[in-house]
Amino acid sequence: MNGVHDMGGLHCFGPVRPEPDEPLFHAPWEKRALALTLAMGATGQWNIDLSRAVREALPPAVYLGSSYYEIWVLALEMLLLERGLITQGERDSGLCMSTGKTLPHILHADAVAATLARGSPTERPATAPARFCQGDRVIARNLHPPGHTRLPRYVRGHPGRVLRVHGAHLFADAHAQRQQPPFDTTAHWLYTVVFDAQDLWGPDADPTVQVSVEAWEPYLEAAPA
Amino acid sequence: MADHDDHAHSHLGDMDVRVRALETLLTHKGYIDPAALDAIIETYETRIGPHNGAAVVARAWTDPDFHQWLIADATAAIASMGFGGRQGEHMVAVENTPLVHNMVVCTLCSCYPWPILGLPPVWYKSAPYRAKVVRDPRGVLRDFGVELPPDTSVRVWDSTAEVRYVVLPMRPSGTDGLDEPALAALVTRDAMVGTGLALAPVPGSAPA
Numbered sequence: 001m002n003g004v005h006d007m008g009g010l011h012c013f014g015p016v017r018p019e020p021d022e023p024l025f026h027a028p029w030e031k032r033a034l035a036l037t038l039a040m041g042a043t044g045q046w047n048i049d050l051s052r053a054v055r056e057a058l059p060p061a062v063y064l065g066s067s068y069y070e071i072w073v074l075a076l077e078m079l080l081l082e083r084g085l086i087t088q089g090e091r092d093s094g095l096c097m098s099t100g101k102t103l104p105h106i107l108h109a110d111a112v113a114a115t116l117a118r119g120s121p122t123e124r125p126a127t128a129p130a131r132f133c134q135g136d137r138v139i140a141r142n143l144h145p146p147g148h149t150r151l152p153r154y155v156r157g158h159p160g161r162v163l164r165v166h167g168a169h170l171f172a173d174a175h176a177q178r179q180q181p182p183f184d185t186t187a188h189w190l191y192t193v194v195f196d197a198q199d200l201w202g203p204d205a206d207p208t209v210q211v212s213v214e215a216w217e218p219y220l221e222a223a224p225a
Numbered sequence: 226m227a228d229h230d231d232h233a234h235s236h237l238g239d240m241d242v243r244v245r246a247l248e249t250l251l252t253h254k255g256y257i258d259p260a261a262l263d264a265i266i267e268t269y270e271t272r273i274g275p276h277n278g279a280a281v282v283a284r285a286w287t288d289p290d291f292h293q294w295l296i297a298d299a300t301a302a303i304a305s306m307g308f309g310g311r312q313g314e315h316m317v318a319v320e321n322t323p324l325v326h327n328m329v330v331c332t333l334c335s336c337y338p339w340p341i342l343g344l345p346p347v348w349y350k351s352a353p354y355r356a357k358v359v360r361d362p363r364g365v366l367r368d369f370g371v372e373l374p375p376d377t378s379v380r381v382w383d384s385t386a387e388v389r390y391v392v393l394p395m396r397p398s399g400t401d402g403l404d405e406p407a408l409a410a411l412v413t414r415d416a417m418v419g420t421g422l423a424l425a426p427v428p429g430s431a432p433a
Contacts, residue, residue, distance in 0.1 A: 008332035008383065010356040016368040018348045018415070024270060026347070029244040034269070034344070035262035036248055038311075043256060052334055068335060068350040070237055073244060086250060094246030100254030109260035116268060119310040122387040150385045152332050154359060166315070166388060190386055201360055208378040211359045214386035 001053075002144055004060040008154040009201065030069045037072050042107035042115055046079050047183055049176035053148035054078045082179065124187035126168040130217070131189065136162045137223035138193060140215060148176035151219045155211075158199050159223050163212060164192040171216050188216040274343035277308045278391055279412035281341055282423075283405040285318075286396045295393065296320060303341060313340035313389050319382060320393040321419075326377050327392045328365070328419030330358045331384040338389035342414055349418065359383060369420045392416065394423040 007013075025031050041051065054075040055063070063071060080086045090097050107115060132138060140155040150172045168187040177184050197209035237243065251257045281303055285292040294302040299316035303309060309316075316338060319327040331337065332355045337345040348354050358365045362379045366372065373379070382390045394416040400408060403426065415421030 006333055007352055007355040008359040010352070013351075013353040013356045016348050016351065016354045016357065016365055016420075018369060018420070019346070022346050022348075024274075024344060027241065029241045031266045031270075032244050032248055032262060033240075035265040036244070036251065036257065038265050039257045039261050040251065055334070064352065065236060067235070068347070070235060070240065073240070073247070074237070077247065080251075085256065086254065090250055091247075094250055096250055096253035100256055103256060106256065106258060107261045108258045109264045112261050112264035112268065115311075116265070116273075117310040119312065119314040120387075121314040123315065150333060152383065152385060154332075164317075166386075169315075169386060172386065190388070192382075192388070194380075197360075205360075206363065206379070208376075209362055209381070210378070211381040211383060213383045214388050216386070 001056055001146060001148060002153060003056045004063050005056045006153050008152045033069045033073050033076075037076050038116075039107045040076060040080070042105060043103045044105050044181060045083055045085065045103065046179075047175055048120065049148055049170075049172045050179070050183075051075060051079065052172075053176040054082075056148065122170040122187075123167045124170060124185070126187070126189065130165055132162045132165070132191060132217070132220065132222070134162055134165060138162055138191075138215075138220045139223050140193065140195075140213075141219055141221055143219065145173065147173065149173050151215065152213060154200055155193075155195055155213055155215075158195055160193040160195040160199070160212075162191050163194045166190040166192065166214070169216070171218070173216075173218075188218055190214055190216050191220065193220065269339075269344055273308075273340060275341070275412075275414035275417065276409070277306075277343075278338070278341035278414070278417045279409040280405070281306060281308070281391070282393060282412045282417065283408035285393055286400075286408055287405055292393075299391070308340045310340055312336070313338045315388045316341075316391065317382075317388055318391050318393050319380065321395045323374075323395070324377060325380055326366075326373055326419065327380045327382065327390075328358055328362050329382050329384065329390040329392060330355060332356075332359055333383075333385060336384040336387075336389065338391050341391055342417060346414070365420065369415065371421060392419040397423050397425050399428075400426050 055071050139159050142157040169190040171186045171188045174184040174186040192212050193215045194210050194212040197205040285295050295318045299318040335350040359381050362381050411424040413421050416423045
């Protein structure tokens, strides 16, 4: 999706303003928003790519006008509503009006440490040989899928070079396709691809700068010899 | 994105009320265990934070074998110190030298190596950083008060998949006699993201 979340290279946002001695949270509700998001994620009713897809699909003015934890709360509500886990009336009133669905996984306190320590590794056995190897010249394909993708606009159509081959990983675009489990767990080879800033931003760009992204194989084509 | 000082009463209404209501609702539905929420918060408030990454960097500065391991297989090297898991399942460490300075970003959302740096600061998730650092990284460094030599090249790593990056900063001069804890105290979060440098030691802190 060509959304406002895809921010690389945009102008007019002004300087970065680091906050001296920034606290970990700026309000008590941010802690609960973080923990709610993680705890509901652990129920397995969606995955991280579906979470990102919902955040990206927020109206652009809402996305840009909200703090990151506000975006998380809005997306969490959306994920719950879409799956019928809560109703609009319940969200608006905060009142529980019907029995909850039975979920196969509930995160309990005694499982938190192990769940966080396990994480969600995305590497999978490869089912085909890698098409590219380190040093290969490639081009980021000029793709504009309407759904979730992790290929930023600022690299599309530009030439780069494969710096590292990471193995086969769950392909985010596919992983975000199916709304309910079982999700599409297609894995593709994942590469770090590095670009010269002048290829991305033109001849006036700083010649001493390079930028890399992680790109799955379907994002890439071989550069013409 | 909005400044943080208006979070409680944003255009979304009172966020405190909204999130509290959601937590109560999900508890009644049987989807969450509030004690698990407390445990998650406690984890990121006390156990997981940039002090973990600083310990990793200090070890890499003092132990050549660990340094080599960290560059070759950061996930395993970092796991050997007890750090890993969520948002750090696939780690890569990139090393600063006089010739190259590394910076880490997630232009598409807020991907960040949680097990060793904790939760990201607001600026890391903000539009200004995500927009600017891939186009004008030296300008971002100036926003942080850092000026690199003009002949130092800049490498920006955009975390667009589940690989997470940590910058191994250059060890400051004048630190030859310092032990790992003293060195770790010089390693800031920003130095491990690449928007800062490791701190210079306080004069006289190194043993003679």
